[in-house]
Structures are given as structure tokens and as C-alpha cells.
Amino acid sequence: MPVVETVGPLDERRAAPSPAASDGAALRKFGALPVPSLEWNAEVERQTARLYERIKNVVPSVEWPFFAPYVKAINAIKKERNAVILAHNYQTPEIYNCVADFVGDSLQLAREAAKAKADVIVQCGVHFMAETANILNPEKTVLIPDLEAGCSLASAITGEDVRMLRERFPGVPVVTYVNTSAEVKAESDITCTSSNALQVVESLGSERVIFVPDQYLAKYVAAQSKVKIIAWKGSCEVHERFTGDELEMIRANDPSVQIVAHPECPPDVIAASDFTGSTAHMIDWLRKNRPKRVVLVTECSMADNVQAELPDVEFTRPCNLCPHMKRITLPKILDSLLYTKEEIVVAPAVAEKARRAVERMIHLKS
Ligand code: SF4
Numbered sequence: 001m002p003v004v005e006t007v008g009p010l011d012e013r014r015a016a017p018s019p020a021a022s023d024g025a026a027l028r029k030f031g032a033l034p035v036p037s038l039e040w041n042a043e044v045e046r047q048t049a050r051l052y053e054r055i056k057n058v059v060p061s062v063e064w065p066f067f068a069p070y071v072k073a074i075n076a077i078k079k080e081r082n083a084v085i086l087a088h089n090y091q092t093p094e095i096y097n098c099v100a101d102f103v104g105d106s107l108q109l110a111r112e113a114a115k116a117k118a119d120v121i122v123q124c125g126v127h128f129m130a131e132t133a134n135i136l137n138p139e140k141t142v143l144i145p146d147l148e149a150g151c152s153l154a155s156a157i158t159g160e161d162v163r164m165l166r167e168r169f170p171g172v173p174v175v176t177y178v179n180t181s182a183e184v185k186a187e188s189d190i191t192c193t194s195s196n197a198l199q200v201v202e203s204l205g206s207e208r209v210i211f212v213p214d215q216y217l218a219k220y221v222a223a224q225s226k227v228k229i230i231a232w233k234g235s236c237e238v239h240e241r242f243t244g245d246e247l248e249m250i251r252a253n254d255p256s257v258q259i260v261a262h263p264e265c266p267p268d269v270i271a272a273s274d275f276t277g278s279t280a281h282m283i284d285w286l287r288k289n290r291p292k293r294v295v296l297v298t299e300c301s302m303a304d305n306v307q308a309e310l311p312d313v314e315f316t317r318p319c320n321l322c323p324h325m326k327r328i329t330l331p332k333i334l335d336s337l338l339y340t341k342e343e344i345v346v347a348p349a350v351a352e353k354a355r356r357a358v359e360r361m362i363h364l365k366s
Helices: 025-030 042-055 064-080 093-098 106-115 127-136 159-168 182-186 197-203 215-222 244-253 267-271 279-289 300-309 330-339 348-362
Strands: 005-007 083-088 102-104 120-124 141-143 174-177 190-192 208-212 228-232 258-261 293-297 314-316
Touching: 025 141, 042 064, 042 093, 064 083, 064 093, 064 330, 083 106, 083 127, 093 300, 093 330, 102 106, 106 120, 106 127, 106 348, 120 127, 120 330, 127 141, 127 182, 127 348, 159 174, 159 182, 159 208, 159 228, 174 197, 182 348, 190 197, 190 348, 197 208, 197 215, 208 215, 215 228, 215 267, 244 258, 244 267, 244 293, 258 279, 279 300, 293 300, 300 314
Parallel strands: 005 228, 083 102, 083 120, 120 141, 174 190, 174 208, 208 228, 258 293, 293 314
Antiparallel strands: none
């Protein structure tokens, strides 16, 4: 059924709340480490050759002498720090394939963060993901290499907006996409990801559900469910730029191409696609179906990362870059480990309420 109502600010998208700067507590606790050599030489080449093998079909050999010294240094220092690196599917291939300990979509990274045993978790993703890691594992030190790595969805709604929705629709449960701040999660009944949004909405047994903040994911879920969905007018600045027309043109030129889209895309894009799913579901679908030519309608690095694993699949444009994900780089990850910055700490009262909503999702039976 279609979304029954979409609520939200009609004017310009509000500015993202500025994340608080670290107060240096992590640096005082762990201390700084000496800056390692970042020289490219035959020994570094030998020691990193195995890692370059993984990405040689997506990273030109001329770029490896810049990346390799950082890869070597990060992998050594993360052991010294007893740190674990979590990387989202939208991270660049040299991060995703060469320094990350765990990779995945938001749900997979949240699960890894919750069970991480290391002292330090470095979140190579965006700010809300680091908050989620801190919410789920508050004993650990959670770092993000760039504090400004935000998200247009997370900045589209505030905790106050959710309270307003609850007043306007009393008794209607609130399902919140994980791409939100901790304060928004704290006002919610349960969170969801693009992997499990339909399952979460239907798990509540309610005739109506408030679903925030992604209007397109809300429409995607509503189209598959009898639950009446009240949506919020937020969107992902990366996925909303695709259009059904451009995909139809690509298909007209090559009828054999397979189009795989993320559910944060507008409905005409989803209608023009052969498969729609979260980044994790897209990867599973590609592994299983091994199409010859694919348009991956999502962030560009995702195609590079899958291409590294499936060299026989050809990925064609369009794709869009996420400027927030691209703030994370190898030099910033190294700095993050050397100086234990930027630490993400969610206020305990907010974290406790947000944890209930996130854990309720994590413990849902699949
Ligand atoms: S791709 Fe979209 S939803 Fe993901 S972090 Fe970037 S802006 Fe946010």
C-alpha cells in the first residue's frame, strides 16, 4: 500500500548538528604513538604484495606506492593499540580490502561493534555508525577518523521532530532507520536498517507505523506491506540523484544489463531495477547470480569493492560518490590510531534509551 502521509520540513534541509569535538580523554588514556616511516621501498612492496593482489584489478599499480606504506603502518599500529577496524561497504578499496578487520552494511557493522573485544574500535564509515558502536559497546573507545563524516539522512531529523510526530500520531510506534543521530534513536521504539526494514515494521503488530527519516525507504517498505506507513521527508543525497529515465536509457542500449538498486533510491529507480536490496543483499545477489554486466545503483566504491572480489562481473556507470564516506582516508585512519582521535561518546542517558531501540532490532529473529 502507498505511504499514507509524509511529514517533514518543507523548506531547506536543516544543517546537521555539529558533532562535539573529542575532549582528548582517549589520548590521555592511551597516549600517542611515534609516527612510523611512510617510505615506499622494496621491503614495503614485498610485505604488502599479498594485500595489493586483492585490489589489483581496481587500484592501478601506480597508486599503490602511496597507499602501501599507510597500509603497512595501520596494520602494525592497530595490533599495538589492540584496535579493530570496521569499514562500511562504501569505503574505498584500499581501506575495505587492506586494513579493515570487518566489513559490511550498517547492520553487520553494528553487530560486529556490539561483540568487539578489542580496546579500540575505529569506525570507517560515518558519524552515526560510530555513535551506534559506542551505544552498543560503551566500554570500548570508539574512534572516527574524521568527525565531519556526516549523513544527509541523519541531519534530516532531530529528537524534537520525533517528539512532535508522537504528539501528532499518539500511540503509533516509531521505527527509525539507523542512519540517524543517537538522540533520534533514543526517541524511537525500534531501529531498522535497509536489510531488515520490512521485517521490523511488520514485527510490531501495529496497523500504523511512523517510519523516519528516509521517505524512499518508507515507500519501498510500504509497497510490500499492509501496514499503514507515516513517513518523514528525509532522503539520501547520494541515492536520490539517480533517475528511472537514465536507467531506462542504459537498458535500451544494452538489454542484457542487470540493474541492482538500493532501497534509498526513488520509486521510479526501483521500478526500473532487476533487484533491490541493502548493500549486503546486493553483494549476496551478485555472488549468487554472477551477471555479465551490472549497473550498481548506489555509492561508487561499492562497485569497486565487489569488482575486486568478482573480476568476471563488469560494472558500468552511473554511480554517485558519498562526500561523507569519502572523508575517511588512510592518512586519517593512521592519525586516528596514533593519537586516538576522534573519540565518539554518546551521553549515557541518551545512549541507554537509544540502546534499547537498537538492541530490539538486533535481537529480532530473522
Ligand atoms: S550514502 Fe547517503 S545514507 Fe549513506 S552515509 Fe552517504 S548520505 Fe548518508
